[in-house]
Amino acid sequence: MIIDGGVPASRLRTVTALVCLAIGVDLALHGAGTFTVAVAGLLSVACVLVPASPAPLLLIGLAAAVLTSSGTGAFGLGVLVLIPLVHLLHLCCAITAVLPKGARIAPAAFRSPLRRFAVTQLSVTMIVLIAMIVPAGRTPPILEVAALLSIAGMALAVIVLDRSRPPSRDESHPAEMA
Amino acid sequence: MSERVLGWSRARRAAGSRGWRGTDALVRGTVGGLGLVACGVVLHRVELVFLGAPLLVSTVLALTVPVGAVPVPTVARLPRTVEAGDDGLQTIAFPADPAVEFLAVRLPLPDGEGIGPVHLVPGSAGSVRVRLRWNAWGEGVDLRPDHLVAGRDALLISGPVTGRESRRTVLPPVVPLPPGPLPPRVAGLVGAHRSARPGDGTELRAVRPFQPGDRVRRVDWRVTLRAGAATGDVLGPGTLHVRERHAEADAELMLAIDSRVDVVPELARWSDSEDNAVRAGGTLDASVRAVTALAAGYLRQGDRVGLIDLGRPQLGIAPAAGHRQLLRIRHQLVACSRAAGWAPKPVLRARQMPSGAVVLVLSPFLDDAIADCVALAARRGELVIAVDMLPPRLVADPESPWGEVVRQVLVGEHRARLAALKARGVAVVPCGAVAATLRRVRRRR
Known part of the structure; x- marks a missing residue:
């Protein structure tokens, strides 16, 4: 691969800013007060300037809390729009956090993360669609709780199983660059 | 289950010992994701889930592929000495690992300066190549591949690691210059130049009596017979004539560089510091x-050329001939520029100048010390030519009310200094007129 300049990493921060703006608009359109929007704005600024900070997590938590308390409903437009935005914010902040100022990005570097983003969104959409067609009042609550817990448990199990696999590569500590 | 948890913790420890560590994104994905799902379950709100x-x-998904050993980039070696204007393809290879998604490595841009910005490239690339162009001569660092390796979604990272610096010497470019004939060195026995004294050369000097x-x-029989016919006494006294030839001698040129000052046309930039680098166009x-x-030019025609650093006499090179001498001089010029700007006064001693050599002093002549130094060398009997390197048009500092006054004072002093040199018999020429001046000086000799 020949380095030919690529695109400036500041564009990734621009994407982060646009995602934060979209989250703010979503909150404002779904009953968030002025104070809440202002806090979201401050957190958005922190997300753009300091992506390796708790600001993205706080913004995601704030957005989730606002939409839950607004009574939009689980399948409201506000929630459905927020699902990919939250994921995109997480991804953009994760990549931006490892890059110093003035860095440049080869567009090919985004191929795998975007493919995984699409797979994730597809699976979440499937979950939402399944939840939409499942009758709301006929499933016993205890069963719902058990189902949701099993999802979380499965996720943890995948992590545990995967991480406990012995490493296949040489475990020698990296020496100094040749 | 407990064994698996133990195994997971062991794998985490192994990953940590290999240099991997979690980022804020890992915390966000784990705590945020699990927290929202747990809250949704507890509060019975599906939207949180x-x-x-x-x-x-x-x-x-990102953690399903375990990370292995941290890939260590390997930098292919390029020559330590290159020519100005050259370019080369630098390859940085690193072992491909499915768990490594990003490699952030600092590399210079093709037309940029310095060690360049950090480039984020896919970890599956295997090797990264960058074209290095060496436009400016001098010595410096052109590559320092600082790198950071990140796993999927940048949840795990290793680094950043400061790369090893690649220092390179870029030799000054050789611009073709029509050389002028140098005066032959009196002490020389052989060489490429016609000497004024008689000798065993090929060029006819005179026909004189035996x-x-x-x-x-050496007897010129034709002239001898004519002389005999004129006097009527063939081979008599005074009729025998010989052909006398010129001796051939080598010539020596000493190039003296004033490394104490490096100025540009803009007076406002004279006091700027540029990390001890030579100013482009200075x-x-x-x-x-x-x-x-x-x-x-002069080495190509067989002359002996040496170098004198007026700021650091120990960096001078004795005169010699040949292509290796040109390489030696170019390397030494880079060394002189590296140590430039530290000497308070110029040094031009008699032992630095071989007897009979032509000494070219290249300087902007901004202080009296250099003028005195050149005048003293000329008084010793050497042929010294002062080459004025000051830019012909100085630009006054526009932000200072005294800018124009300062410029006029500098120009006036410089002019007076050159006039004083001329009055002491030193030829003062601009940079482009050296060959013509040497030609003129030779005719005079």
Whole structure:
């Protein structure tokens, strides 16, 4: 691969800013007060300037809390729009956090993360669609709780199983660059 | 289950010992995803589960491939000495690992300066190549591959690691210059130049009557017979004539560079510091290029060329001939420029100048010390030519009310200094007129 300049990493921060703006608009359109929007704005600024900070997590938590308390409903437009935005914010902040100022990005570097983003969104959409067609009042609550817990448990199990696999590569500590 | 948890913790420890560590994104994906899902379950709000699911699912997907040993980039070696204007393809290879998604490595841009910005490239690339261009001569660091390796979604990272610096010497460019004939060195026995004294060369000097000690084979029989016919006494006294030839001698050129000052046309930038680098378009840059061109031209015609650093006498090179001498001079010019700007006064001693050599002093002549130094060398009987390297048009500092006054004072002093040198018999020429001046000086000799 020949380095030919690529695109400036500041564009990734621009994407982060646009995602934060979209989250703010979503909150404002779904009953968030002025104070809440202002806090979201401050957190958005922190997300753009300091992506390796708790600001993205706080913004995601704030957005989730606002939409839950607004009574939009689980399948409201506000929630459905927020699902990919939250994921995109997480991804953009994760990549931006490892890059110093003035860095440049080869567009090919985004191929795998975007493919995984699409797979994730597809699976979440499937979950939402399944939840939409499942009758709301006929499933016993205890069963719902058990189902949701099993999802979380499965996720943890995948992590545990995967991480406990012995490493296949040489475990020698990296020496100094040749 | 407990064994698996133990195994997971062991794998985490192993990953940590290999240099991997979690980022804020890992915390966000795990805590945020699990927290939202748990809150949704506890509060019985499905929308929280929907919002937490992408974070959790993407984190799980990212961690499904275990990280191995941290890939260590390997930098292919390039030559330590290169020519100005050259370019080369630098390859940085690193072992491909499915768990490594990003490699952030600091590499220079093709037309940029310095060690360049950090480039984020896919970890599956295997090797990264970058074209290095060496436009400016001098010595410096052109590559320092600082790197950071990140796993999927940048949840795990290793580094950043400061790369090893690649220092390179970029030799000054050789600009072709028409060389002028140098005066022959009196002490020389052989060489490429016609000497004024008689000798065993090929060029005819004179036809004169035979003297004791002349070789018989030098007798010009045609002139001798004519002289005999005129006097009526063939081979009588005074009729024998010989052909006398010029001796051939080598010539020596000493190029003296004033590395104490490096100024540009803009007076406002004279006090700027540029990390001890030679200013592009400055007097030192122009002097080095001129010295390289002169040395190349005169060495090509067989002359002996040496180098004198007026700021650091120990960096001088004794005169010699040949292509290796040109390489030596170019390397030494880089060394001179590296140590430039530290000497308070110029040094031009008699032992630095071989007897009979032509000394070219390239300087902007901004202080009296250099003028005195050159005048003293000329008074010793050497042929010294002062080459004025000061830019012909100085630009006053526009932000200072005294800018124009300062410029006029500098120009006036400089002019008076050059006039004083001329009055002491030193030829003062601009950089481009060296060959013509040497030609003129030779005719005078």
